[in-house]
Amino acid sequence: MANIRDVADSAGVSVATVSRTLQQPERVSPKTRNKVMAAVQAVGYKPNLMAVKFRSGKTHNLVVLVPTVANVFFARVISGMQEAAAELGYSILLANTLGNSEIESHYAKMVSTSQADGLIQLRAHNPFDATMINDNGLLPMVNACEVIDDGQYPVVSLDNRAAAKAMTEHLISLGHTRIAMIKGPNSSPLTQERLVGYKDALAQANIAFDESLLFPGDFTLQAGYNAGETISHLESRPTAVFCENDETAIGAMQAFKQANLHVPNDISVAGFDDIAFSAFVDPPLTTIAQPAEEFGRTAVTLLVDLLNGKIRKAPKVIMPFELIVRESTGKALG
Amino acid sequence: MANIRDVADSAGVSVATVSRTLQQPERVSPKTRNKVMAAVQAVGYKPNLMAVKFRSGKTHNLVVLVPTVANVFFARVISGMQEAAAELGYSILLANTLGNSEIESHYAKMVSTSQADGLIQLRAHNPFDATMINDNGLLPMVNACEVIDDGQYPVVSLDNRAAAKAMTEHLISLGHTRIAMIKGPNSSPLTQERLVGYKDALAQANIAFDESLLFPGDFTLQAGYNAGETISHLESRPTAVFCENDETAIGAMQAFKQANLHVPNDISVAGFDDIAFSAFVDPPLTTIAQPAEEFGRTAVTLLVDLLNGKIRKAPKVIMPFELIVRESTGKALG
């Protein structure tokens, strides 16, 4: 592989001039600039960016920790990140962590070992341990989607409480009073916040909160199906089910159908996220739309600002949500 | 940040000894080894891996070109890649190319500029252009899932022809003779091969091939819906539809339902890929299961072998498929 010295020799200039021509062309006379460019072509020079990154101390790599890329919502977030990163001249190092702290730790180490400039975490968990903390204390990280809101790191999140309240209000406005909730893992702050929003709406409508209407889940189709089956066989069945994501809702709907329950006549079902599939299931799913791609774009932009020292203290960005009413929710009958 | 020299000074040894202790501990006496490890702790040393990669000429990064991470099947492939890469000590640089040659080219350049050791392409398109070819000619690449089979690069694929034939035979065995096909983009070799398999099965059963039974698509839910709508309104409707992926099939089923067509009584629907959603739609989808994660693992393993010179000429790996019969396909009625 031709290196910068070969170009210099071929052009009859010094390596410094070649470097300048490539980095700050305006500081080189047009004449030598042409000579250099010709030499670059002639020897087929391609800069060794590993050397550049090493020398400059900037890798222009960003590590992204995703609980699972197989989640359609995260896939959209990642798309947004890719776009923003490309525009800003950064590359994304994607880590599929499966929520495993060890895997997270492994990738987080890339920041402390100068392989990446910063990190984006999509889970409410600090991936850095004591050995990774650098001299200044905090490593550059942005926390998005599911966040730890302790003011240490910039955060991009949804007002999950308000969104859950909006959905619950929608259900209540249709006459439902026994509204079940299929939840995410209790370890997830998302779940906590949404539960509060759900209770807010109940309280506002003077409906007593009933703990027995809460069902466990983990954001998967299967978990939704399992909860749906349980709910189908309940003696005093709720008339509506609010699921914490669309996969869960789709799984639950499937269970209801197999139990010969009609959605929404026998039971209304609502989801969260508005993934593409939700518009194409039968009946189309009522859900909360989140600007997934925007989440990604914002997280990257924030991280790059952080790296460039353009941010004083950890900002907190709240993204907007939208209630999407489709046909899986209807009036409470009977 | 403490560097290797600081550790050496602190331990009272040379930098070479520190390097050896970290890379090949067996070549250092236990006594100095302990001294060095203590010093590493004391000064909080974290090796600058950018320097290591630069110096060693091996980045241990692999670029992966994915048409879209939002595709559930690719998400599974990526999961498999992550796993294998982690085991082999490599990191994945994921590029969401949206099938755009310029974006592909941008990321492919990472290989020729020493930012990554090799590349995995999931689309039938050579991402390298003339400026990227290195002295030896070919850059290290493995082509998986949708492949260009010209013998230049290692390939991991499915026997799409046989799989499509198997599915068509299944439909024929149920008594169907008018079997429509909702296709992928014509530019995709996948589509060509599957069409051949479909024709194979028809010919074998002495059913005339009818070009008017072919409908365009692009692997999305929406395309499936559109084709499904068209098919619903046909005067002489096919009794079965073979879709080139599950998203397309799910979109089509939705259109059939809205046209009051019952699946499978009025029309059978089959997909391809066996994504998670397919078992949770109504009715559950008959499809072809592909070992997605294995695709990813195999591609990574092959690429690493290639990088280590363990491969002479481009191997061709054919992954197994499995026909999954669920309830979306049934006997041809009437």
Place this chain on the structure above:
DNA sequence: GTGAAAGCGCTAACAT
């Protein structure tokens, strides 16, 4: 405007 030269942090001969 251009060149000479010093290193970034590390590995790998080569010596001892």
Place this chain on the structure above:
DNA sequence: ATGTTAGCGCTTTCAC
């Protein structure tokens, strides 16, 4: 078993 030393390819003062 350990130390010395020469770079890897590039950027960046500091001279001229």
